Amino acid sequence: MSPSISLPMQSQRRSDAPMAAYQINPDRSTKAIRIKKICCIGAGYVGGPTSAVIASKNPDIQVTVVDYNRQRIEAWKTDDLPIYEPGLLEVVQAARDGNSPKQTPNLFFSTDVDRCIAEAELILLSVNTPTKSLGRGAGHASELFHLESAVRKISAASESDKIIVEKSTVPCRAADTLRDVLAATAKPGLHFEILSNPEFLAEGTAISNLLNPDRILIGSLQTPRGLEAAQALANVYGAWIDSDRIITINLYSSELAKLAANALLAQRISSVNALSAMCESVGADIDEVSYAVGLDKRIGSRMLKASVGFGGSCFRKDILSLAYIAESLHLFEVADYWRSIVHINEYQKNRFTRRMVRCLYNSLTGKTLAVFGFAYKKDTRDTRETAAITVVDDVLTEGANVRIYDPLVKETQIRHELKSTTARLDCVEKQLTVCTSAYEASTGADAVIILTEWDEFSNRGEPVRRDSGHGRKTDERAERKVDWTRVAELMRRPMFVFDGRNIVDAGALEELGFRVACIGKA
Ligand SMILES: NC(=O)C1=CN([C@@H]2O[C@H](COP(=O)(O)OP(=O)(O)OC[C@H]3O[C@@H](n4cnc5c(N)ncnc54)[C@H](O)[C@@H]3O)[C@@H](O)[C@H]2O)C=CC1
Numbered sequence: 001m002s003p004s005i006s007l008p009m010q011s012q013r014r015s016d017a018p019m020a021a022y023q024i025n026p027d028r029s030t031k032a033i034r035i036k037k038i039c040c041i042g043a044g045y046v047g048g049p050t051s052a053v054i055a056s057k058n059p060d061i062q063v064t065v066v067d068y069n070r071q072r073i074e075a076w077k078t079d080d081l082p083i084y085e086p087g088l089l090e091v092v093q094a095a096r097d098g099n100s101p102k103q104t105p106n107l108f109f110s111t112d113v114d115r116c117i118a119e120a121e122l123i124l125l126s127v128n129t130p131t132k133s134l135g136r137g138a139g140h141a142s143e144l145f146h147l148e149s150a151v152r153k154i155s156a157a158s159e160s161d162k163i164i165v166e167k168s169t170v171p172c173r174a175a176d177t178l179r180d181v182l183a184a185t186a187k188p189g190l191h192f193e194i195l196s197n198p199e200f201l202a203e204g205t206a207i208s209n210l211l212n213p214d215r216i217l218i219g220s221l222q223t224p225r226g227l228e229a230a231q232a233l234a235n236v237y238g239a240w241i242d243s244d245r246i247i248t249i250n251l252y253s254s255e256l257a258k259l260a261a262n263a264l265l266a267q268r269i270s271s272v273n274a275l276s277a278m279c280e281s282v283g284a285d286i287d288e289v290s291y292a293v294g295l296d297k298r299i300g301s302r303m304l305k306a307s308v309g310f311g312g313s314c315f316r317k318d319i320l321s322l323a324y325i326a327e328s329l330h331l332f333e334v335a336d337y338w339r340s341i342v343h344i345n346e347y348q349k350n351r352f353t354r355r356m357v358r359c360l361y362n363s364l365t366g367k368t369l370a371v372f373g374f375a376y377k378k379d380t381r382d383t384r385e386t387a388a389i390t391v392v393d394d395v396l397t398e399g400a401n402v403r404i405y406d407p408l409v410k411e412t413q414i415r416h417e418l419k420s421t422t423a424r425l426d427c428v429e430k431q432l433t434v435c436t437s438a439y440e441a442s443t444g445a446d447a448v449i450i451l452t453e454w455d456e457f458s459n460r461g462e463p464v465r466r467d468s469g470h471g472r473k474t475d476e477r478a479e480r481k482v483d484w485t486r487v488a489e490l491m492r493r494p495m496f497v498f499d500g501r502n503i504v505d506a507g508a509l510e511e512l513g514f515r516v517a518c519i520g521k522a
């Protein structure tokens with residue numbers, strides 16, 4: 001084992017410390033680089049919240065988030081932030097506006113990428129790494145174009161040494177690519193140290209994940225300069241995270257660990273969704289099965305909720321990237337294994353629509369479906385890869401009139417997502433209505449389809465109080481749960497509910513006259 005990393009002694013570990021093996025050795029004699037200015041390239045779901053939390057916890061460090069998307073940067077300067085995350089606005093305001101006595105403004109947003117790169121000692125790369133859409137590996141490999149162009153910018157604008165941190169999710173050995181570009185293009189004599197520091201936040205809980213992460217992973221070359229850079233980054237996180245949660249490992253292990261984490265999380269969902277298909281045939285209940293297996297501490301209860309299928313910008317692309325890497329290493333069986341997670345996810349979405357069509361007498365022509373929720377999960381307005389795109393596209397093609405209501409997602413975004421996916425643009429134009437309430441969506445509908453697990457759609461539990469992200473409630477309507485009695489009054493008979501998230505109490509809805517189909521329940 002390298003002398004620069006150490007296994008924490010049992011006695012040094014807190015009782016709730018993670019089980020991970022490696023951590024920064026507090027006795028290490030590496031010299032610490034003091035970071036005064038950080039530049040984060042990419043003002044998206046990762047760059048914005050991560051920079052805001054780093055700035056709020058490090059009042060002495062100036063953090064500037066840069067992006068070439070001027071509209072996004074301008075929105076970050078207002079209170080109408082470009083992304084919705086519970087608690088985000090408060091953290092941004094504290095650091096950006098300096099409205100607490102302890103903090104002067106130290107969080108900035110800018111399109112002046114060159115200047116901010118030149119001034120920073122540490123640069124966070126938080127640009128998008130989508131699935132390639134062109135050429136070799138299209139539909140499978142990660143597109144590193146944005147990462148490479150950001151690094152070329154760094155190279156051109158730098159007059160001093162930099163620590164460059166991969167926060168974006170990247171294929172293994174992406175750091176070598178970045179190093180190669182820098183070696184060929186940067187001014188002679190400059191040194192660039194590349195670190196891998198993958199982000200594990202989940203949307204909807206980003207701020208709590210960032211404030212209290214399970215672990216911070218820092219991958220570096222095991223050279224004196226690599227370790228020195230890792231220590232400098234660890235010090236930034238050390239402002240609010242205990243050292244036993246800051247883990248330093250080999251650069252390439254860190255890159256792979258991020259892909260592995262997402263693949264394993266998605267694998268749990270696909271496993272449960274595969275079981276849900278069996279439950280529907282054998283008369284078992286998937287919620288009971290998940291509960292029963294999750295009580296085994298080796299399995300654990302999280303990420304075992306059956307659904308219409310996972311969405312979001314990352315699971316699919318990261319699994320496909322992992323499979324592509326395996327295939328390029330001639331590990332074809334390994335590639336097939338990972339890809340099967342995505343196949344089951346597609347199967348689950350199609351299975352959901354097939355069941356719906358079957359229940360609605362094998363024809364959706366002329367029927368009206370009320371869709372509750374379009375975001376890929378609750379507490380976000382992100383719709384990337386949401387299962388709702390596939391389901392809505394399918395039912396539009398089957399001839400249904402679709403009335404969508406989502407508490408946060410705007411009509412323009414819903415139409416944009418559907419238009420960029422469907423082969424039947426005319427269906428989107430003629431058969432789709434975006435509504436401003438669940439009641440408007442339900443009017444005259446034959447069925448309600450729940451596609452996002454927003455609390456307000458559930459007929460269980462307490463009334464909803466949602467933080468708007470603006471420090472006040474969104475509006476009166478959003479504070480109440482959907483009144484299913486009123487929904488029933490508005491619908492055509494017979495009335496169906498297809499619950500793609502298993503959030504309703506089916507028995508209570510059946511008492512109101514609904515016929516209810518849940519995932520993984522006969
Ligand atoms: N969205 C999420 O919850 C998570 C995402 N990730 C990873 O983080 C990375 C970023 O993801 P998101 O923040 O969701 O992406 P995003 O698409 O929301 O944001 C990326 C931003 O980078 C900007 N950008 C791209 N190239 C640029 C360049 N050369 N110069 C300046 N700006 C540039 C884009 O304009 C965009 O605003 C991805 O690799 C993703 O896999 C990791 C963990 C969680």
Ligand SMILES: O=C(O)[C@H]1O[C@H](OP(=O)(O)OP(=O)(O)OC[C@H]2O[C@@H](n3ccc(=O)[nH]c3=O)[C@H](O)[C@@H]2O)[C@H](O)[C@@H](O)[C@@H]1O
Pocket residue numbers: 169199200201202203204262265269302303304305306307308309310311312313314315376377378
């Ligand atoms: O790399 C990323 O982008 C991130 O991807 C996921 O985060 P995210 O996609 O934001 O949200 P999740 O809570 O993981 O949910 C993903 C999808 O799976 C679905 N899901 C989740 C959990 C579950 O039990 N069942 C289920 O169907 C959700 O509804 C959602 O559509 C991971 O949880 C993060 O750790 C990771 O950083």
